[in-house]
Amino acid sequence: MARKGLGFEITELRLGLPGEPKSLVSTNKNEKKRMFSEIDDNGEKEKKSNTGGNLKTTESKAQVVGWPPVCSYRKKNSMNEATKMYVKVSMDGAPFLRKIDLGMHKGYSELALALEKLFGCYGMGEALKDPENCEHVPIYEDKEGDWMLVGDVPWEMFMESCKRLRIMKRSDAWQIEKTYIEIDEIKEKNV
């Protein structure tokens, strides 16, 4: 039976800053989140409020999952010509940003096709299914300011929470992650 207390904790090998008693899994996730937000170009970070609820305040307005309680089907169909869901899309290496209307697409596969057409980067559909093995990885910034991999949540939820898109080169992504892991290992050694 492991003895609780400082003794064992100090010798435990973890990724992350020492002194934080978090599990390995969640630390990794935080790492991933940090990685993408660090590379956020314009450097504007939104405040995250840790309330018990889903109420996350952004700079402009409180937007909450599933509120107002209009069912997703109705929301989709009540979009008249005036209300569109344009989000900026940037691609690494491309000089100009583009804009894409999320409301025009009914799911991830359509989005993938549209992105491919915009930037001429093929294999976007595959990237959504198998992000480990593709050259370009689509990520998006959600309402909390975190950068997330496209494709995990249901389409409606994604549409609601996506603020902008970015097509990242896989090689860049791994390079940055590797760098962070190295930095932390160095910090660990120096403790």
Next chain:
Amino acid sequence: MECCNKRRMMKESPESNFMNRRGSSCFPDEVLERVIGMLKSRKDRSSVSLVCKEWYNAERWSRRNVFIGNCYSVSPEILTRRFPNIRSVTLKGKPRFSDFNLVPANWGADIHFWLVVFAEKYPFLEELRLKRMTVTDESLKFLARSFPNFKAISLQNCDGFSTDGLAAIAADCKNLTELDIQENVIDDKNDNWLTCFPESFTSLEVLNFSILHNDVNFDALEKLVTRCKSLKTLKLNKSITLEQLQRLLFRAPQLCELGTGSFSQELTTQQYTELEGAFSNCKNLNTLSGLWVVTPQYLPVLYPACANLTFLNFSYAPLDSDDIAKLLVHCANIRRLWVVDTIEDKGLEAVGTHCPLLEELRVFPADPFAEGDARGVTDSGFIAVSQGCRNLHYVLYFCRHMTNAAVATVVQNCPDFTHFRLCIMNPGQPDYRTSEPMDEAFGAVVKTCSKLQRLAISGLLTDLTFEYIGKYAKNLETLSVAFAGSSDWGMQCVLEGCPKLRKLEIRDCPFGNAALLSGLEKYESMRSLWMSDCKVTMNGCRLLAKEMPRLNVEVIKEDGSDDSQAERVYVYRSVAGPRRDAPPFVLTL
């Protein structure tokens, strides 16, 4: 068995008079079944089944329809064992908040294993009505092959299927009368599913495919409508043009319910006249919906058909106040009206003026996430409707702000509300004139509307609202709460005070374990409880599960969340025990 004993006793007693014999035992079973078989109401049948064993048996043998409000409350095996002769099944699956993306995908409520059991036990099944269930193409194909007498399928807010499934139904259900697909998440493969109805097929009475976004094969549709002389309900999708609509109406002037296609197309004068003629030919039209995109100049073609309309569903038609006013002049018989808030208060004044028989009003937001100076409807529109429509008993009202005084006036004008659903879209919004909480508004509702069955509250609300609800809402069955309350006391008031409460759904409120556990005795008399993003912990849920073994206490776990918190809790009574098909993110405690 009491009845049998009575019979024996009476036979032995010489003084017993045939006319004085009490109890059901003087009727043969067939007669009893026949009599009880005439009962239609579920509640009556439920009461009858509790009288004695003979009545219980007569009821179960004579029952043809069954309604299951929570598909996990009972298993298909238990159902088929109790009711051997069912022809029509209605099943509801996911918790209602799944409509708002609060339930992850693949949560469950899959119809398939029900169908497998039904194929064996109810081979004569005729009707299936599903709400918030997962239905795959494979299930639809299975259904089409397994039930030769199958007549009616209605799918509302379901997901998991595509037009391939519809094609299978069309091809194989020879006796189909109803195909009603409403508000589902469907993969529209843009194939010709409509052509799968055989040439010999003529029995269709209800066809609703309004949610499909792709074109359908119009030729096939027109032929189908022409040969189905009993067609009463036809709800088209956006792809159908005005010209096509006119041709369909020409073929089916007997229609009672019509959902139009898009109401915008360049029409010649000739076409306009023909369309107007088609509408005036529809003498039986009582329900109108659709429109989608509207060219207002063409709305007058509807006027000849408006006089008999009782239900107008323009919730997908963003009209402005002038257009709706001009239309409503012709709609004196309207009982139910669904509109978009683009009609604004002025449009609601027209409703109050022209629709005195109105019983139900639903106002949906055109732009739920609009920022800044977004328009819509307000307290004055609400009051205007209540002044003109004294029979109003159902309201669903989305607005950006409200006042306590306005709501009090509304319920004073219309004290017979049975369903009062007010959604102030900004969470925690106070009375915009007084800056006070909206407690008194809902206090007025529950005090005045003694028949209230369903209530949805919003705005800035303290525990006082819940005290009022617990004290006055004695007929309340369904309560929806979001971003409200100050402490556990609020939820406790409701659980202790509302004897008829069946469904309680709560999100983002400061209710914790004490509140959850105060309902220990109550939950078995309810259909379900939903609590998300409140202050309930896993330990609280475990305690509930331990104390009440006949409840299923389920927690939906999200990745990376705090292990001790129970972010999404779903509690429901069940005779089927814990779910056998729960996905990994649903923990049954």
